[in-house]
Amino acid sequence: MQCLRLKTRWKFSNPSSKQPCLPLPIRRALQQPRCPGSRKFSSRRAEDPDNQPERPDESFEQLIARFGHPGKWPKDQIFKASKNETLTNELERYYSRVQIFPILPLPFRGPMPRLLITYKEPMSKETIGRWRRAIWLYRIAWLVGIGYLINTYILSDSTNSKGHAIFDAPRFVPFSIVAREDVSPTSFILTLRPSHGVKPGVDPYADEWDKGTWSVEFKQPQLQIARSYTPLPPNSDVQDPGDLRFLIRKERGGEVSNYLARLPVGGKVEIRGPHPEIDLPRDITDVVFLAGGTGIAPAMQVAYTLLDKRTGDERPRIHIVWANRKREDCVGGVDSSSAGSLTEDPLQSTGTIVRELQMMQNSHPEHLSVDYLVDEEGTFLDQTKISALTTGISQSSASTGSKLIFVSGPEGFINVLAGPKKWEDGEEKQGEVGGVIGRMGVTDWKVWKL
Ligand SMILES: Cc1cc2nc3c(=O)[nH]c(=O)nc-3n(C[C@H](O)[C@H](O)[C@H](O)COP(=O)(O)OP(=O)(O)OC[C@H]3O[C@@H](n4cnc5c(N)ncnc54)[C@H](O)[C@@H]3O)c2cc1C
Structure with a gap:
């Protein structure tokens, strides 16, 4: 006989109990250490087969037929069923499926059943403790990761007006070339778009434009050298918010200007800044x-x-x-x-x-x-x-x-x-x-x- 124990995972009280909670000395005298309906009392009750009504052996299908989806099975019940292949397989499949969710942090929990099915040999206390610690560490790692993402992508938006959401000095950040126009035999205009996108309605370069002249550095990745270039004022007719345009002259024998001249539309460049020139x-x-x-x-x-x-x-x-x-x-x-x-x-x-x-x-x-x-x-x-x-x-x-x-x-x-x-x-x-x-x-x- 395999004993299937179903107990509440989150709610330990026994709502069906009508017994009043007596004062502690009286409960001690009656050898009733805990209030009925309290967390531990209910939990112990649920694990005690003698307190549960006997039921004949049932297969997994019969249990499903009687109670529906395992997530809806009643709390504080113990079911006894013969060990057979089908039941074990069914339960294993179900058990492994629901186990994905309990290790996620609470706010991101999926539709998890309220009942935990225990049909294997119970784990030792040490193993349970190790698992609990591992699960908590996993949850904390999730929360730290989510905190980092919130800080990077939501809170940093508040610093957008300082351009921090786009630039990350002293590091170079990637931009894509979205347009290129030859304006003379020796000069061209490059329009660049930040690869990480820009929050709608925010000018990420507002601070730079308020102060005055500023420039950024372009990297030539093969030679690992950088040169400064000056963004043209924004022109909403030809560029999106967040785009930067540069007038670049091809210097004869110049390393970076000729490297930029060879890049196609859709190509990537890395730039660093912003560098204010004068306030x-x-x-x-x-x-x-x-x-x-x-x-x-x-x-x-x-x-x-x-x-x-x-x-x-x-x-x-x-x-x-x-x-x-x-x-x-x-x-x-x-x-x-x-x-x-x-x-x-x-x-x-x-x-x-x-x-x-x-x-x-x-x-x-x-x-x-x-x-x-x-x-x-x-x-x-x-x-x-x-x-x-x-x-x-x-x-x-x-x-x-x-x-x-x-x-x-x-x-x-x-x-x-x-x-x-x-x-x-x-x-x-x-x-x-x-x-x-x-x-x-x-x-x-x-x-x-x-
Ligand atoms: C704040 C600032 C803003 C700027 N803004 C712009 C801008 O908006 N647009 C723009 O086009 N430029 C701008 N510049 C200039 C730009 O930074 C580069 O200096 C320019 O593009 C030339 O760089 P390069 O790598 O192509 O040439 P480099 O490789 O630096 O060469 C420059 C010149 O020196 C010659 N040369 C190189 N090595 C030697 C050598 N060993 N012997 C003899 N001659 C040599 C080259 O033939 C070339 O003519 C700006 C500069 C500054 C400081």
């Missing part, structure tokens, strides 16, 4: 931005932060001078001072960056002007040009706020216009203001080399 002060009244080549990206960042992210009197006047070697880098660009500068020439296509600059001008006609200089057309950025801009503004402006000259572009461009940056204590610092601007001796303008 723009709140009291800026005038900006002259001298940009060479891809140095236009920080110029557009400054215009976006100062004009789109700030309001009212906090928005300064910004004049960008964009110098390029060839017209193909700034097709369609017309100086703001020229008539019709804000409309497109129907006979000439307009470059993507020029078009975006024009859109910014259209949004802020009072605050933003752009001039285009092209080496091959004989228009250069020299002292006369810079002087005309700064002197005109200094004379017309009576305000006491900050006036900033930014110089951004290739190393040679910065060196000629404002003198070289300086390496100090392993860091690149601004260095003295030299070059053309240094010789001009401007005193009421602060100079920033980017």
Whole structure:
């Protein structure tokens, strides 16, 4: 005879008991150590075959027929049944199925039957203790894992505004290339999307755009080297929230720029950051931005932060001078001072960056002007040009706020216009203001080399 014991797993009280719970001394006198219906009393009762009504041997099918699904079998009952193959197999299959669930932590428990079937030799106390410890360790591991996931994917969303949900400095994080556009024979725009996705309705780069100019580093995995690139301001017409766009120039013989130029749409890149370049002060009244080549990206960042992210009197006047070697880098660009500068020439296509600059001008006609200089057309950025801009503004402006000259572009461009940056204590610092601007001796303008 095989004794099948069915006992409650979670509920140990005996609800059918009508006996009152007597005070402890009286119970002791009556040799009744526990209240009827209390946890241990009920549990002991359930394990005591003598307290259970006798039933004839029944097969598993008969028990199912009488009580339905084993999960609904009555509590505190003992069933006796002959040991036979079918019954044992059926119970084993059922038992192994339900055992998957009890080891999961409570909140994730599946539809578990309330009855535990014990039909094998009872385990020793030590084995039971070991199993219980193992099950608790397993549950704790689950809870720790779930806590980690909640912290990473839910709580970290609250830090989304700081960009932490996307970047994980100093580690590189994966992005996918979702678009690539050639904007000239030597430059292209890459649009990247974070591989881990972005919480809807949140701008993960909000803090960076509030402060001012910033960059990230791209990794070249074969050579294990990294180079900095500057995100273009967001353009909802061509990119999703969380996407970043970069204007990249293929340097002849350049390792990272040519590696990026070879990557196809759908390819992966790893980037690290964000690296803030300058925290723009709140009291800026005038900006002259001298940009060479891809140095236009920080110029557009400054215009976006100062004009789109700030309001009212906090928005300064910004004049960008964009110098390029060839017209193909700034097709369609017309100086703001020229008539019709804000409309497109129907006979000439307009470059993507020029078009975006024009859109910014259209949004802020009072605050933003752009001039285009092209080496091959004989228009250069020299002292006369810079002087005309700064002197005109200094004379017309009576305000006491900050006036900033930014110089951004290739190393040679910065060196000629404002003198070289300086390496100090392993860091690149601004260095003295030299070059053309240094010789001009401007005193009421602060100079920033980017
Ligand atoms: C803050 C910041 C932001 C930037 N943002 C942008 C951006 O938005 N877009 C952009 O295009 N660039 C940007 N740059 C520049 C960019 O980081 C890279 O410097 C540029 O792309 C060149 O990198 P590379 O690896 O392709 O070239 P490198 O391999 O570094 O080579 C650079 C040049 O040096 C020459 N050279 C290399 N090795 C030697 C050698 N042994 N002897 C002689 N010559 C050599 C190469 O021919 C090449 O012309 C930024 C730089 C900084 C610091």
